Amino acid sequence: MFIEKVIGDIGDKRRWWQYKARAKQLPESYRTAVDACERYLNYFGSGGGVSLFEDLVDLFEQSAADRTPIRAVVGEDPVEFIEAFARNYQEESWINRERERLISAIDRAAGEDTGNEGRAGR
Helix, strand or coil: CHHHHHHCCHHHHHHHHHHHHHHHCCCHHHHHHHHHHHHHHHHHCCCCHHHHHHHHHHHHHHHHHHCCCHHHHHCCCHHHHHHHHHHCCHHHCHHHHHHHHHHHHHHHHHHHHHHHHHHHCC
16 A cells, blocks of 8 residues: 555554553653653664554553552663563564575575676686
8 A cells, every 4th residue: 555655554653652642641650661661662773663662561551550669660770671671572673674684685695696606617
C-alpha cells in the first residue's frame, strides 16, 4: 500500500501511541522511570520495536498496581536492568538486520568474485 510506504506501518504507529498513552497513565514515579528507560532505549538503539516498549509498560503497570518500589523493579543499576531487558529483543534489532545484510552482500560479492576468477583464468 502506497500510504504505508510513505509513512510506515500504521499498525506500529497506533501501537506506539497506545504505549505512550498507557505510560502517561502511570503514577508519576513509575512514569518517570518508564520515560527514562524509553529515552535510554531510543539512544541505545535496541531492537524489538514497539513490543519491547509494550512489555516495559506492562512491567511498570503491574509494579504500580502491586506497589512494588521502583528500586525493586530496576535494582541498584538501572543501566544493567534496561540493557538486560533489551537483550531479550536483540534478535529483532536493526544492527542484527544490518549484520545479515552485510553477510548476504559479502556472500553475493564473493560468489561473483569466484565467478569472475573462473572467467579470468580462461
